[in-house]
Amino acid sequence: MDISKHQHKNNFDQLPDDIVLFIFNKLWGAQWLCRCSVVSKRFASIVPHINNVSVTLSRYHAWSIEEEVTSPVFNYLVGLKELMHLHIETHFCCAVDWKHSWSPHLKWKVNFNTNVRSFTFLMANFLIRAELPPAEDEGEDEEKEDEEEEIQNEMYIRQDAELDRFNMALACFADSRMKLNIVLDMIKKHQMLRGIMLTDTMKEGKIVVFGNQIAELRNLERAKLSTPEVDSDGVEFLVKCCHLPSLHLPKSKLLMNSPSLLYIRCVNSSSDDEGDDVIDEDMLAGSYDDDKEGVYSEAVEEILAKHKNKMSTAWVT
Template identity: 25%
Template structure:
């Protein structure tokens, strides 16, 4: 008799969601955006599997160095027929030897990558009276250039990841890629995704020629955020077939800025293009290659 009672209690516990309508259960599952948590939910029952596949937001972690693994995970997301918002978190593979941020401008092709690296960042300009302008350190600049090239490689692969998301998730309205080291955050809205999706029929360029320009600003004061950047080095890497003087970074959206420092870096780029564009110097061209 006792065994029967225990069995009935266990059955009642397992079916505690049965009285709830599907739309209520779906609202509960929509609070669980982590991919690794959602997957076990699908295994609970046929009903859970059907409802789970209707969630519209998913976040997962992947390694940027493993495109095949990334592609496999994206293809598995096809089962989530209602997926509209995707956030991809990428663990930092290594510590950059210098403080830096980078951003991209893209369509079907990766148009340009901009890399910004200051020697130091101050919260106000009070220090200016005590510290003069900082002359360019050529050894440090060379180190920053190597770091910029490494970021370029990551940018090319990140762009390929974005195209993969757009190709395999038909209802996608927003996709974000960001790394744990906060060196970059790439976010595409519905309008940009639609633009890129319309051009996916043409082949992706696996090899492309790029040009590089460098700008050095000894002291950069940011009027909006109040930050002061010292020894600022910028590398602008663009497709060789784009017009020289391309102003693709003249307008930068701050919608995806997570903190004040990231917003300050965006402001720094705007200030450099407005007031220090003449400082840009052409560097040697280089070739980028995609391996998939």
């Protein structure tokens, strides 16, 4: 009987809790951790002490910018008091009826503190490998190039298409503000958090906060609570946009078809207006999600270097 009992003994039960916790921290996936927590009372007592979690929201959620983030998944995360690293992957957060199918060649990035300070959106129909056109003499050829581009603009970029992309960029801007709200809410609820990354399922954009920036955001949130609210009527949005029929990328040796660059900056009317140099640096700063070869960053550089005169400016309140 003793031999039989020994043979059926679970060797996993012999592991110390620290080793089991080490294994659980390697799982990352919230769904696997939930499954482990229902295996036994011992596992249920260990799982709340994990440090690393990855969450994928499988369905659409619509939150307002002001409201507290609530869902069964986030309610579960609240119980993880020792959470240090969190990765959240979520769908589009805004209720928008897209006229066209979602383009895979769409990227956005944000500059933020407790609010989205600026937003850069870049979209293209497609990317193809293409050799650069032969170099031409400047001067006379510039006028010819401008005439050809005007013809291409009339052929390939219609006003309704530009408006459609403009509305899509505004929707993505609103979506990035929702995502930032999620990030700030997680930072507030998890005091031991050292790093958080939020990406969307289509890899168009991401919000990443690590290290000292988390402490800075907590301090800004506390200061925000103790400071009288700023009148929202004093906030304007500076919008810059540029639509091109095509764009050659010399470093990547790619041709970007019908690229659209749109930049939105939140500007307080009481502050001094910032110059073009600051705005250009803001558009070039940071990186796009899943842009390993730097194609989209190069596209912004090329537009600012060679097509800045085609960029229109508007103010929206």
